[in-house]
Amino acid sequence: MIHAGHFVDSKNRQIAALNEKLGIQPVVTAAFDAELFGHWWFEGPEWLDFFLRKGSRRRNPFRFIDPSEYISDHQDIQTAMPSASSWGDKGYSSTWIHPSNHWIYRHLNRAATLHTKNCNEHMHTRGLLRRALNQSSRELLLAQASDWAFMMKTGNSSEFAQKKFQEHLGNFFALHEEIVSGRIDRTNLLCLERKNNVFRDIDFRIFGKT
Numbered sequence: 001m002i003h004a005g006h007f008v009d010s011k012n013r014q015i016a017a018l019n020e021k022l023g024i025q026p027v028v029t030a031a032f033d034a035e036l037f038g039h040w041w042f043e044g045p046e047w048l049d050f051f052l053r054k055g056s057r058r059r060n061p062f063r064f065i066d067p068s069e070y071i072s073d074h075q076d077i078q079t080a081m082p083s084a085s086s087w088g089d090k091g092y093s094s095t096w097i098h099p100s101n102h103w104i105y106r107h108l109n110r111a112a113t114l115h116t117k118n119c120n121e122h123m124h125t126r127g128l129l130r131r132a133l134n135q136s137s138r139e140l141l142l143a144q145a146s147d148w149a150f151m152m153k154t155g156n157s158s159e160f161a162q163k164k165f166q167e168h169l170g171n172f173f174a175l176h177e178e179i180v181s182g183r184i185d186r187t188n189l190l191c192l193e194r195k196n197n198v199f200r201d202i203d204f205r206i207f208g209k210t
Contacts, residue, residue: 004050008060015062027070028062101152104165108144111172115140118179119208132184133204135192136175142196143168171196 011028018026037044055064071077088095097105115136122129143165151161171192178184 001050004047004054007047007051008054011055012061019061027065095153096146096149098149098153100158101149104149104152107169108140111140111143111169111176114176115172115207116209118176119204122179123205123208128184128186128189129179130204131193132175132179132189134202135189135196136172136179137202137204137207138196138199139168139172139175139192142198143172168196 015026015028018024032048034044034048037048041047052064054060055062084093085091086093086095118136119133122133125133148161148165152158175184175189175192
């Protein structure tokens with residue numbers, strides 16, 4: 001709680017200083033690798049909870065806002081294309097395009113291409129087919145998780161990472177074949193929905209091209 005209060009006070013001072021010097025309403029981008037809060041920092045989730053609660057109080061000179069909301073309120077803003085970089089070794093994506101894991105991307109790219117095609121062809125579908133498209137979206141996202149490639153590179157449970165990658169990608173391709181053939185295995189679909197139910201409100205249409 002003390003650390004969260006200190007962070008809020010620091011942001012208050014930072015915003016006040018920027019406002020005075022620049023004469024504008026500054027934007028502070030807070031991008032947290034939230035999964036590490038409980039992994040490397042045991043008290044991290046509690047800190048985040050206290051920070052959000054303290055930061056939401058009306059006496060603060062700032063309010064929480066997401067990028068889409070800011071853009072809608074500020075039409076005349078400068079745009080820029082950042083250079084490709086990462087927090088990984090050497091400052092770019094060398095960790096994720098290593099000989100130990102680069103083989104996964106040809107499969108992921110093929111799956112993404114097939115999924116976009118399926119979504120576009122069935123944009124207005126309902127019922128069982130819609131559920132299958134939603135679940136194939138989940139399986140593709142799970143297969144695309146960067147942790148699998150990271151674990152393959154570091155050797156930390158690399159066999160487990162390969163197994164999970166192959167599992168989710170295999171689930172995707174199996175669903176793809178069922179969607180294309182029009183013969184969806186209701187029992188298997190229900191099993192996958194119960195087992196891999198991340199993003200419960202996912203809408204497959206976001207993967208289609210409008």
